[in-house]
Amino acid sequence: MTKKQLFAAAAEALKNSYAPYSGYNVGAALLCSDGTVYTGVNVENASFPAGCCAERTAVFSAVADGHRDFTAIAIAAGKGGVAGDSAFPCGICRQVLSEFCDSDFKIYTGKSIDEISEFTLGELLPYSFGSANLR
Ligand SMILES: [Zn+2]
Structure with missing residues (x-):
């Protein structure tokens, strides 16, 4: 699965985004180490904090299905149901x-399939708090 293919899956998922309040649609496509792809969308709610981001809906769907080993996620976002904004988690x-x-987990974001930027989780979340802190 190339980053373009993963981004295309995110852009396709974006069409199912539920964002009646912000109008900002987000789709995410999460690649598992076995090649399985889970998609997610942002789901807003009239009680704003009850909503959830596309990235988390993808992760939670994958975990609910028994997957916990991921290699990359692509994020497509934009107003009016069309990808066009580089959105970060x-x-x-x-x-x-x-x-x-x-x-080293990869995060792809971009305005289009031909304009994808690549980052690592370590770049976007350095010095993170994690399970090792609780041992
Ligand atoms: Zn989020």
Whole structure:
């Protein structure tokens, strides 16, 4: 699975985003080490804190299905149901990703399939708090 393919899956998922309040649609595609892809979308709620980001819905779906070993995530975002903005995972999503992913986990974001930037979780969440702190 190339980063373009993963981004395309995120952009396709974005169409199912539920964002009636912000109008900002996000799709995420999470690649498992076995090649399985889970998608997620942002799901807003009239009680704003009850909503959830696309990245976390993808992670939670994968975990619910028995997957915990991930290699990359692609994020497609934009207004009006169309990808066009380079969106980064919010702080909460970075923390959730760090529960399951190493610092070399790849994060792809971009305005289009031809304009994808690549980062690692270690770059976006350095000096993170994790399970090692609780041992
Ligand atoms: Zn988030």
